[in-house]
Amino acid sequence: MSEFPQVQGPRTMDKARRPWTDIEDQTLRHLVSQFGYARGRHGRWTDIARGLPDRTAKECRKRWFHSLDPSVRKGRWAQQEDRILLEGFARLGPAWSDICLLISGRKDDQCSKRYNDILAPSARDRLRGWSEEEDQVLRDSVQSLGHRWSAISALFPGRPPLTCRNRWRHLSAKQAMVSRGEDSGSPRSRFSVRLTYQPIV
Structure with missing residues (x-):
């Protein structure tokens, strides 16, 4: 008998997308220390996943590399x-x-x-100014597609998903200030927008 619980039957989409718990993170750290891992795609993730009910090998690998691996360097690229x-x-x-x-x-x-x-050469237009028409298309797209930035960016050649997301946050911040009756041109308002808008770095 395997020392790890087995996942029985197909998993639902809700289970696949549910947030990781602290207990799962602790278990994943323990399993990685036990089985090890490779920096690339190849590793003992199938074995590791057996110790985590409702988690696939791919989910375990992504969770480790994206969030838990202490060797991962995050932040600004040199x-x-x-x-x-x-x-x-x-x-x-x-x-x-x-x-x-x-x-x-x-x-x-x-x-x-x-x-x-x-x-990428295809991303060179990401810093180009947005027209009012593009802003409206972006608003309509978020209304119909939600925050599916990859799908939304397909409507804007040369604008990557991150650019579209940041533009949406910028527009949302401006709209929030209008709703509060603030002047978007005031120093305080411009500062508020910069805090909300994440630069692409």
């Missing part, structure tokens, strides 16, 4: 990291699990997102 990322992409293409091995502390998903949202 110019040298961008250079290595661009050189790696030019040589290997979108082989993110291989490219991430070239950049200490960065994972494959981080490299993919950094390239596609910031460095």
Whole structure:
């Protein structure tokens, strides 16, 4: 008999998307210390997942690499990291699990997102100003699609999902100030917008 509980039957979407609990995080840390892991896609994630009911190997891997791995480097990218990322992409293409091995502390998903949202030629228009028509399309898209930024960004060539999300937050902050009767041109209001709007870095 396996020492780990087995997941029986198909899981519902709600279960697949439910937040991780503190107990699950503690269990995952213990299992990773027991079985180990690889920086790339290959590792003993199937074995690790057996110890976590209702979690797949992919979910365990993503949770570890995105949130729990103490070696993960987060925050602003250095110019040298961008250079290595661009050189790696030019040589290997979108082989993110291989490219991430070239950049200490960065994972494959981080490299993919950094390239596609910031460095790719298709993302060069991300800093271009937004027209009133684009803002309205963005509002309508959020109304119909919710916060599905990848789907929304498909309506705006050259604008990555992160750019669309940040523009929406900027518009939402301005609307909130109008609702409170504040002047969006005042120093206090501009400061409030900058706090809400996350720059793309």
